[in-house]
Protein backbone atom coordinates (compact mmCIF):
# COMPACT_ATOMS: atom_id res chain seq x y z
CA UNK A 1 0.00 0.00 0.00
CA UNK A 2 1.35 3.43 -0.86
CA UNK A 3 2.14 5.97 1.84
CA UNK A 4 -0.58 8.60 2.33
CA UNK A 5 0.27 12.03 0.94
CA UNK A 6 1.51 14.31 3.76
CA UNK A 7 -1.35 16.69 3.06
CA UNK A 8 -4.02 14.00 2.73
CA UNK A 9 -7.16 14.97 4.60
CA UNK A 10 -8.68 11.50 4.78
CA UNK A 11 -6.14 9.35 6.52
CA UNK A 12 -8.37 7.77 9.15
CA UNK A 13 -8.63 4.16 7.97
CA UNK A 14 -11.66 3.46 10.20
CA UNK A 15 -14.43 5.96 9.69
CA UNK A 16 -16.09 6.47 13.06
CA UNK A 17 -19.45 5.28 11.74
CA UNK A 18 -18.52 1.94 10.17
CA UNK A 19 -18.69 -0.59 12.99
CA UNK A 20 -20.59 -3.57 14.25
CA UNK A 21 -19.92 -3.71 18.01
CA UNK A 22 -22.03 -1.67 20.40
CA UNK A 23 -20.73 1.13 22.61
CA UNK A 24 -22.35 1.28 26.05
CA UNK A 25 -21.34 4.07 28.41
CA UNK A 26 -22.01 4.50 32.12
CA UNK A 27 -22.31 7.95 33.59
CA UNK A 28 -23.06 9.47 36.97
CA UNK A 29 -21.40 11.24 39.84
CA UNK A 30 -18.74 9.74 42.04
CA UNK A 31 -20.09 6.96 44.27
CA UNK A 32 -22.95 6.11 41.90
CA UNK A 33 -21.73 2.51 41.46
CA UNK A 34 -20.57 2.72 37.84
CA UNK A 35 -17.56 0.41 38.11
CA UNK A 36 -19.61 -2.35 39.78
CA UNK A 37 -22.17 -2.17 36.98
CA UNK A 38 -19.48 -2.15 34.27
CA UNK A 39 -18.40 -5.56 35.60
CA UNK A 40 -22.01 -6.79 35.69
CA UNK A 41 -22.58 -5.80 32.06
CA UNK A 42 -19.39 -7.53 31.04
CA UNK A 43 -20.53 -10.79 32.67
CA UNK A 44 -23.96 -10.51 31.07
CA UNK A 45 -22.59 -9.97 27.56
CA UNK A 46 -19.97 -12.70 27.90
CA UNK A 47 -22.69 -15.09 29.06
CA UNK A 48 -24.49 -14.64 25.72
CA UNK A 49 -21.26 -15.13 23.76
CA UNK A 50 -20.47 -11.52 22.94
CA UNK A 51 -16.87 -10.36 22.90
CA UNK A 52 -16.58 -7.39 25.17
CA UNK A 53 -13.95 -5.06 26.57
CA UNK A 54 -14.42 -2.78 29.54
CA UNK A 55 -12.62 0.50 29.80
CA UNK A 56 -12.80 3.95 31.38
CA UNK A 57 -12.30 7.67 30.79
CA UNK A 58 -10.14 9.50 31.15
CA UNK A 59 -7.81 6.61 30.41
CA UNK A 60 -8.19 3.21 28.80
CA UNK A 61 -4.80 3.05 27.05
CA UNK A 62 -1.30 3.63 28.50
CA UNK A 63 -0.99 7.12 26.96
CA UNK A 64 -4.50 8.16 28.00
CA UNK A 65 -3.96 6.73 31.51
CA UNK A 66 -0.84 8.92 31.81
CA UNK A 67 -3.00 11.94 30.96
CA UNK A 68 -5.59 10.74 33.51
CA UNK A 69 -3.00 10.67 36.25
CA UNK A 70 -1.90 14.25 35.65
CA UNK A 71 -5.45 15.53 35.11
CA UNK A 72 -6.73 14.00 38.35
CA UNK A 73 -3.67 15.19 40.26
CA UNK A 74 -4.70 18.72 39.25
CA UNK A 75 -1.35 19.36 37.52
CA UNK A 76 -3.06 21.15 34.59
CA UNK A 77 -5.44 23.14 36.74
CA UNK A 78 -3.27 26.24 36.59
CA UNK A 79 -3.62 26.24 32.79
CA UNK A 80 -7.34 26.95 33.16
CA UNK A 81 -10.49 24.94 32.43
CA UNK A 82 -10.27 25.37 28.62
CA UNK A 83 -6.84 23.74 28.54
CA UNK A 84 -8.08 20.97 30.84
CA UNK A 85 -11.02 20.34 28.52
CA UNK A 86 -8.65 20.10 25.55
CA UNK A 87 -6.56 17.57 27.48
CA UNK A 88 -9.65 15.48 28.33
CA UNK A 89 -10.45 15.56 24.60
CA UNK A 90 -6.88 14.52 23.76
CA UNK A 91 -7.17 11.54 26.12
CA UNK A 92 -10.48 10.67 24.44
CA UNK A 93 -9.00 10.82 20.93
CA UNK A 94 -6.17 8.49 21.96
CA UNK A 95 -8.68 6.14 23.62
CA UNK A 96 -10.95 6.11 20.56
CA UNK A 97 -8.15 5.69 18.03
CA UNK A 98 -6.16 3.06 19.90
CA UNK A 99 -8.89 1.02 21.55
CA UNK A 100 -12.57 1.84 21.07
CA UNK A 101 -12.86 2.33 17.30
CA UNK A 102 -10.74 -0.73 16.36
CA UNK A 103 -12.69 -2.86 18.86
CA UNK A 104 -16.07 -1.76 17.52
CA UNK A 105 -14.87 -2.31 13.95
CA UNK A 106 -13.91 -5.88 14.91
CA UNK A 107 -17.40 -6.50 16.32
CA UNK A 108 -16.34 -6.30 19.95
CA UNK A 109 -18.69 -4.52 22.32
CA UNK A 110 -17.19 -1.76 24.45
CA UNK A 111 -18.43 -0.81 27.91
CA UNK A 112 -16.94 2.48 29.07
CA UNK A 113 -17.00 3.97 32.59
CA UNK A 114 -17.62 7.72 31.85
CA UNK A 115 -17.57 9.32 28.42
CA UNK A 116 -18.87 12.49 26.72
CA UNK A 117 -21.56 13.27 29.29
CA UNK A 118 -18.95 13.58 32.06
CA UNK A 119 -17.31 16.34 30.00
CA UNK A 120 -20.63 18.16 29.70
CA UNK A 121 -21.21 17.95 33.45
CA UNK A 122 -17.71 18.56 34.86
CA UNK A 123 -16.22 20.91 32.23
CA UNK A 124 -19.53 22.42 31.11
CA UNK A 125 -21.73 22.71 34.16
CA UNK A 126 -19.20 22.72 37.00
CA UNK A 127 -16.32 24.61 35.34
CA UNK A 128 -18.67 26.77 33.27
CA UNK A 129 -17.11 26.27 29.84
CA UNK A 130 -18.85 27.50 26.70
CA UNK A 131 -20.97 24.62 25.30
CA UNK A 132 -19.80 25.61 21.79
CA UNK A 133 -16.22 24.81 22.74
CA UNK A 134 -17.40 21.45 24.11
CA UNK A 135 -19.41 20.80 20.91
CA UNK A 136 -16.30 21.46 18.89
CA UNK A 137 -14.10 19.17 20.99
CA UNK A 138 -16.75 16.46 20.83
CA UNK A 139 -16.90 16.71 17.04
CA UNK A 140 -13.11 16.55 16.75
CA UNK A 141 -12.89 13.51 19.02
CA UNK A 142 -15.97 11.53 17.96
CA UNK A 143 -16.96 12.53 14.45
CA UNK A 144 -20.35 10.87 13.99
CA UNK A 145 -19.81 8.19 16.62
CA UNK A 146 -22.10 8.25 19.64
CA UNK A 147 -22.77 5.61 22.32
CA UNK A 148 -25.53 3.16 21.43
CA UNK A 149 -26.73 3.29 25.00
CA UNK A 150 -25.82 5.44 28.00
CA UNK A 151 -26.84 4.34 31.48
CA UNK A 152 -26.93 7.28 33.85
CA UNK A 153 -26.68 6.07 37.44
CA UNK A 154 -28.60 8.42 39.67
CA UNK A 155 -27.74 8.56 43.36
CA UNK A 156 -28.83 11.21 45.81
CA UNK A 157 -25.99 13.68 46.42
CA UNK A 158 -25.82 12.93 50.18
CA UNK A 159 -25.47 9.17 49.56
CA UNK A 160 -22.91 9.76 46.79
CA UNK A 161 -20.82 11.98 49.03
CA UNK A 162 -20.95 9.43 51.84
CA UNK A 163 -20.00 6.55 49.52
CA UNK A 164 -17.14 8.57 48.03
CA UNK A 165 -15.75 9.40 51.47
CA UNK A 166 -16.00 5.76 52.57
CA UNK A 167 -14.23 4.58 49.43
CA UNK A 168 -11.42 7.11 49.79
CA UNK A 169 -10.78 6.36 53.45
CA UNK A 170 -7.83 8.38 54.68
CA UNK A 171 -6.67 9.38 51.16
CA UNK A 172 -7.20 13.00 50.15
CA UNK A 173 -9.68 13.75 47.35
CA UNK A 174 -8.33 14.34 43.82
CA UNK A 175 -8.94 17.44 41.67
CA UNK A 176 -12.44 16.29 40.69
CA UNK A 177 -13.56 14.62 43.90
CA UNK A 178 -13.07 17.59 46.20
CA UNK A 179 -16.22 19.46 47.07
CA UNK A 180 -19.22 19.75 49.31
CA UNK A 181 -22.81 18.55 49.06
CA UNK A 182 -23.76 21.53 46.84
CA UNK A 183 -21.22 20.43 44.24
CA UNK A 184 -22.53 16.85 44.33
CA UNK A 185 -26.08 18.18 43.92
CA UNK A 186 -25.08 20.18 40.82
CA UNK A 187 -23.38 17.13 39.36
CA UNK A 188 -26.43 14.95 40.03
CA UNK A 189 -28.74 17.59 38.52
CA UNK A 190 -26.48 17.86 35.47
CA UNK A 191 -26.57 14.12 34.75
CA UNK A 192 -30.34 14.06 35.29
CA UNK A 193 -30.77 16.85 32.79
CA UNK A 194 -28.64 15.08 30.20
CA UNK A 195 -30.66 11.88 30.66
CA UNK A 196 -33.89 13.85 30.16
CA UNK A 197 -32.61 15.74 27.10
CA UNK A 198 -31.01 12.78 25.35
CA UNK A 199 -33.73 10.22 26.03
CA UNK A 200 -33.04 8.37 22.76
CA UNK A 201 -29.57 7.44 23.96
CA UNK A 202 -29.74 7.71 27.75
CA UNK A 203 -31.64 5.91 30.49
CA UNK A 204 -31.70 7.15 34.08
CA UNK A 205 -31.21 4.28 36.53
CA UNK A 206 -31.81 4.59 40.27
CA UNK A 207 -28.36 3.70 41.61
CA UNK A 208 -29.21 4.01 45.31
CA UNK A 209 -30.61 0.46 45.41
CA UNK A 210 -28.50 -2.65 46.18
CA UNK A 211 -25.99 -3.37 43.39
CA UNK A 212 -27.65 -6.67 42.35
CA UNK A 213 -31.05 -4.98 41.93
CA UNK A 214 -29.48 -2.22 39.83
CA UNK A 215 -27.59 -4.85 37.82
CA UNK A 216 -30.77 -6.78 37.11
CA UNK A 217 -32.51 -3.67 35.81
CA UNK A 218 -29.52 -2.83 33.64
CA UNK A 219 -29.50 -6.33 32.14
CA UNK A 220 -33.17 -5.92 31.23
CA UNK A 221 -32.53 -2.49 29.77
CA UNK A 222 -29.72 -3.76 27.58
CA UNK A 223 -31.81 -6.72 26.42
CA UNK A 224 -34.69 -4.40 25.54
CA UNK A 225 -32.82 -1.43 24.09
CA UNK A 226 -30.20 -3.39 22.15
CA UNK A 227 -32.34 -6.41 21.32
CA UNK A 228 -31.77 -6.29 17.55
CA UNK A 229 -28.02 -5.87 18.01
CA UNK A 230 -27.88 -8.83 20.42
CA UNK A 231 -29.88 -10.97 17.99
CA UNK A 232 -27.72 -9.99 15.02
CA UNK A 233 -24.65 -10.86 17.05
CA UNK A 234 -26.04 -14.30 17.94
CA UNK A 235 -26.93 -14.87 14.27
CA UNK A 236 -23.41 -13.88 13.18
CA UNK A 237 -21.91 -16.29 15.75
CA UNK A 238 -24.24 -19.04 14.54
CA UNK A 239 -23.15 -18.48 10.93
CA UNK A 240 -19.47 -18.52 11.94
CA UNK A 241 -20.03 -21.82 13.76
CA UNK A 242 -21.81 -23.29 10.73
CA UNK A 243 -18.99 -22.21 8.43
CA UNK A 244 -16.51 -24.04 10.67
CA UNK A 245 -18.59 -27.26 10.82
CA UNK A 246 -17.31 -29.81 8.26
CA UNK A 247 -19.97 -30.71 5.67
CA UNK A 248 -20.61 -34.49 5.43
CA UNK A 249 -19.44 -35.94 2.17
CA UNK A 250 -17.29 -32.95 1.30
CA UNK A 251 -13.94 -34.01 -0.09
Ligand code: ATM
Pocket residue numbers: 029030056057058072088114115116118119120122123176177
Ligand atom coordinates in the same frame (compact mmCIF):
# COMPACT_ATOMS: atom_id res chain seq x y z
P1 ATM B 1 -13.54 8.37 38.07
O1 ATM B 1 -12.78 8.45 39.35
O2 ATM B 1 -14.99 8.13 38.22
O3 ATM B 1 -12.90 7.44 37.09
O4 ATM B 1 -13.52 9.82 37.39
C1 ATM B 1 -12.43 10.58 37.19
C2 ATM B 1 -12.79 12.05 37.23
O5 ATM B 1 -12.63 12.65 35.96
C3 ATM B 1 -14.22 12.31 37.63
N1 ATM B 1 -14.21 12.87 38.93
N2 ATM B 1 -14.97 12.82 39.85
N3 ATM B 1 -15.59 12.84 40.76
C4 ATM B 1 -14.78 13.26 36.61
C5 ATM B 1 -13.62 13.65 35.77
N4 ATM B 1 -13.91 13.75 34.35
C6 ATM B 1 -14.05 15.03 33.80
O6 ATM B 1 -13.95 16.02 34.49
N5 ATM B 1 -14.29 15.12 32.45
C7 ATM B 1 -14.39 14.02 31.62
O7 ATM B 1 -14.60 14.16 30.41
C8 ATM B 1 -14.26 12.72 32.23
C9 ATM B 1 -14.37 11.51 31.36
C10 ATM B 1 -14.02 12.64 33.58
